[in-house]
Amino acid sequence: MMADRLLRVNAYTTLDLVDGRARGHEFEADAPGVVNVTAPREDPEHVTLQVELDGTDTDALAPHADEIDLSPAQARTLGDALESTADRVEAARADSSADGDADR
Amino acid sequence: MPTDVENWKSEVYGSEIRDHLFEFAERGFDSIPDDERDAWFERFKWWGLYHQRNGQEGYFMMRIGTPNGVLEPGQLRVVGEIADEYARGPGTNPIFGDAYADFTTRQSIQLHWIELSDVPAIFEKLEANGLSTQQACGDSWRNIVGNPVAGKDAQEVIDAWPVIRDLNETFKGNDDHSNLPRKWKVSVTGSADGSGQGDINDLAFEPAYKEVDGEDVVGFNVRVGGGLSRNEPRLARDIDVWVSPERVSDVAGGLSALFRDNGDREDRYNARIKFLVDEWGAERVRETLQEEYVDFDLHTAGRDVREEYTYNTGAGERNDLIGIHDQKDGTNFVGLNVLVGRMGAEDVLELADVAEEYGSGEVRLSQRQNVIVTDVPDDAIDDLLDEPILEHYSPSPSPFMRGSVACTGTEYCSLSIVETKNRQVRYARWLKENVELPDDVDQFHIHLSGCTASCAQPQIADVSLRGMKTRKDGEPVEALDVGLGGGLGAEPQFARWVTQRVPADEVPGAIANLIDTFAAEREEGESFRAFVARHDDDELDAFVDPEETDYDDPMMHNTKRTWYPYAEDDSLDSAPPAPADD
Numbered sequence: 001m002m003a004d005r006l007l008r009v010n011a012y013t014t015l016d017l018v019d020g021r022a023r024g025h026e027f028e029a030d031a032p033g034v035v036n037v038t039a040p041r042e043d044p045e046h047v048t049l050q051v052e053l054d055g056t057d058t059d060a061l062a063p064h065a066d067e068i069d070l071s072p073a074q075a076r077t078l079g080d081a082l083e084s085t086a087d088r089v090e091a092a093r094a095d096s097s098a099d100g101d102a103d104r
Numbered sequence: 105m106p107t108d109v110e111n112w113k114s115e116v117y118g119s120e121i122r123d124h125l126f127e128f129a130e131r132g133f134d135s136i137p138d139d140e141r142d143a144w145f146e147r148f149k150w151w152g153l154y155h156q157r158n159g160q161e162g163y164f165m166m167r168i169g170t171p172n173g174v175l176e177p178g179q180l181r182v183v184g185e186i187a188d189e190y191a192r193g194p195g196t197n198p199i200f201g202d203a204y205a206d207f208t209t210r211q212s213i214q215l216h217w218i219e220l221s222d223v224p225a226i227f228e229k230l231e232a233n234g235l236s237t238q239q240a241c242g243d244s245w246r247n248i249v250g251n252p253v254a255g256k257d258a259q260e261v262i263d264a265w266p267v268i269r270d271l272n273e274t275f276k277g278n279d280d281h282s283n284l285p286r287k288w289k290v291s292v293t294g295s296a297d298g299s300g301q302g303d304i305n306d307l308a309f310e311p312a313y314k315e316v317d318g319e320d321v322v323g324f325n326v327r328v329g330g331g332l333s334r335n336e337p338r339l340a341r342d343i344d345v346w347v348s349p350e351r352v353s354d355v356a357g358g359l360s361a362l363f364r365d366n367g368d369r370e371d372r373y374n375a376r377i378k379f380l381v382d383e384w385g386a387e388r389v390r391e392t393l394q395e396e397y398v399d400f401d402l403h404t405a406g407r408d409v410r411e412e413y414t415y416n417t418g419a420g421e422r423n424d425l426i427g428i429h430d431q432k433d434g435t436n437f438v439g440l441n442v443l444v445g446r447m448g449a450e451d452v453l454e455l456a457d458v459a460e461e462y463g464s465g466e467v468r469l470s471q472r473q474n475v476i477v478t479d480v481p482d483d484a485i486d487d488l489l490d491e492p493i494l495e496h497y498s499p500s501p502s503p504f505m506r507g508s509v510a511c512t513g514t515e516y517c518s519l520s521i522v523e524t525k526n527r528q529v530r531y532a533r534w535l536k537e538n539v540e541l542p543d544d545v546d547q548f549h550i551h552l553s554g555c556t557a558s559c560a561q562p563q564i565a566d567v568s569l570r571g572m573k574t575r576k577d578g579e580p581v582e583a584l585d586v587g588l589g590g591g592l593g594a595e596p597q598f599a600r601w602v603t604q605r606v607p608a609d610e611v612p613g614a615i616a617n618l619i620d621t622f623a624a625e626r627e628e629g630e631s632f633r634a635f636v637a638r639h640d641d642d643e644l645d646a647f648v649d650p651e652e653t654d655y656d657d658p659m660m661h662n663t664k665r666t667w668y669p670y671a672e673d674d675s676l677d678s679a680p681p682a683p684a685d686d
Contacts, residue, residue: 004335004601005585009572010519010555011157011664017573017580017605032574032605040371042107054604 006065007034007052020053027060047075110369112143113243118282121147126224133162133220133682150244152237153223156216157518159667162682163193164218165516167240168230169247170469171272172254172265173211177465182233183213184452186226191449193217194680195668197515199526203449207442209509209561211469212240212247216516219683238276243284245275245360250292250300252468253437256478257295258430261311261409262322264294267352274353281360285367286375288360289331292324292352297422298413301471303339303596304330304561306377307359314346314406323348325405326355328389329381332558337598338378341386346406358397410594416549417593418566418633423547424472426506427499428485436485437478440494441501443532444510444525445473454493462488473509504535507549511559514663520554522571522582522608523659523669528552531612534655539616542623548632550615563598564590566632567615574605581660582608586648589636602644609660613651621647
């Protein structure tokens with residue numbers, strides 16, 4: 001079952017193309033998706049992280065988006081974790097390409 | 105708490121913005137303090153100016169609101185002259201050249217590369233010729249739309265043009281209605297063809313008969329809360345009100361005030377009246393209008409003519425207003441196809457000459473981005489058709505040319521994520537050369553919008569295309585989501601989105617395969633829209649079948665990351681400086 005996207009997608013969307021997968025006990029499906037970070041323009045109380053995988057390849061799930069509300073402290077914790085992990089992945093990739101083992 | 109935009113509006117909004125605008129124009133673009141730019145750019149919209157996107161600093165899109173798309177004799181020439189003189193910037197479009205005008209899906213005109221320092225001179229020229237940019241954008245009454253040939257169309261039920269003119273005069277620059285929670289789009293239609301597209305407007309007046317004091321009177325039924333944006337398309341809801349032409353202004357003003365007082369000013373994404381109608385229901389809208397906003401008894405809805413609607417329905421006659429049609433005064437109007445609504449300044453000037461020579465000099469703009477030459481006598485038709493400019497702007501174009509609508513896209517718009525207008529031109533040309541529709545199908549509407557804002561009205565086309573990204577051969581490329589089977593009419597239907605992220609260079613192949621399947625499997629005489637309606641989403645997804653062909657797309661890279669997609673060195677780092685104050 002396909003339906004319209006739930007998340008708006010425009011030039012302000014954080015990531016309009018990510019690779020993801022939906023995984024359950026009985027299914028696993030790869031699908032591209034959209035990731036967005038947002039907060040209300042005025043008087044925001046939290047940061048909202050939004051994730052929506054394309055409906056095309058995930059028949060096991062009804063079309064949906066996941067939205068996670070983060071306090072500013074939680075958002076920073078997440079940001080730090082993303083950054084340090086990105087550093088680790090980049091470093092590992094640099095090592096492997098130095099070994100002549102480029103991943104592409 | 106109100107939003108930033110609401111705070112800016114509470115400080116300076118409406119007519120008074122003009123004085124500030126002129127002061128900045130005098131002192132130069134750089135005189136706008138950096139920390140006030142967002143606020144001023146938001147306010148400038150009220151005077152029809154949108155700052156262009158990242159990489160085009162100091163340049164503006166200017167929207168001229170032409171109520172109902174009517175350009176009186178001489179006004180098209182003025183538009184052409186302004187485009188020629190002022191709508192030139194550092195980027196050259198490979199298809200359309202250096203200076204052009206865009207005709208929009210709301211019967212307005214957009215010019216690009218406008219410099220702030222030129223705004224006073226442009227306003228002076230526009231106003232001296234009865235044209236204006238006021239409230240072409242911003243949170244207020246937008247350009248009123250309708251059947252563009254109101255007052256002339258032989259198929260008309262009631263002449264809506266005096267009503268539209270009256271609404272425009274009453275509510276443009278009206279302080280009580282100049283600061284609404286969000287935009288306010290109004291359609292007034294007097295013809296039985298549905299060409300005012302009322303169903304997708306905040307407020308729609310549609311022709312209807314009502315028995316009043318024993319007599320059948322022609323007036324309008326009222327619908328509220330339509331619109332396509334925010335992935336939440338809505339059809340306008342019937343509020344069970346009929347109104348006489350004389351009272352349209354009272355009802356329209358009442359509903360505009362109801363929206364002003366009750367719309368959501370906390371959250372701009374929830375501000376359009378369609379969401380208030382969702383929350384309240386049509387009945388409460390009617391009750392509130394009756395009790396608080398009008399001082400006479402509202403009639404219940406009259407007998408409408410929606411069964412006769414053909415415009416943008418995907419079947420039958422008059423899906424658009426292209427071609428030669430009868431006027432009620434015995435002359436003709438001639439609808440010309442302007443592919444994706446864009447016309448070079450020289451062509452605009454030439455068309456102004458042609459309209460003067462064969463008609464009255466008047467032209468009108470349709471919601472399918474086309475132009476109509478009016479008042480052409482029978483004995484002038486042949487000579488008009490022989491004019492060279494009609495080879496390019498044809499009254500009998502290929503279905504793929506006349507069916508194409510596209511928004512502005514990454515060329516100028518800060519929301520879009522893909523290139524649109526030039527791409528749609530390339531698509532239409534390729535489809536015209538390579539794809540055969542069944543003989544009895546002479547309409548095929550393809551609308552391309554660069555993002556979910558839906559300015560190209562993608563949800564009401566046979567094939568709806570909307571900007572996305574995908575990965576191809578490991579690289580991110582521009583892509584389109586594909587929807588099918590949308591259209592208006594007595595039973596309007598939004599497109600069903602069936603296939604996601606088709607690489608932009610495989611879309612023509614996908615459409616070709618789709619049409620092949622349609623041609624092979626349709627029932628006799630079946631319209632594309634009806635064909636789509638009887639298949640489920642999975643079947644339709646399979647019919648789309650993306651494929652590479654000899655269609656070549658030079659804009660597969662991330663065009664939103666360029667300063668101008670067609671520049672030789674297009675990187676954002678090479679963006680030109682803001683224009684110097686001259």
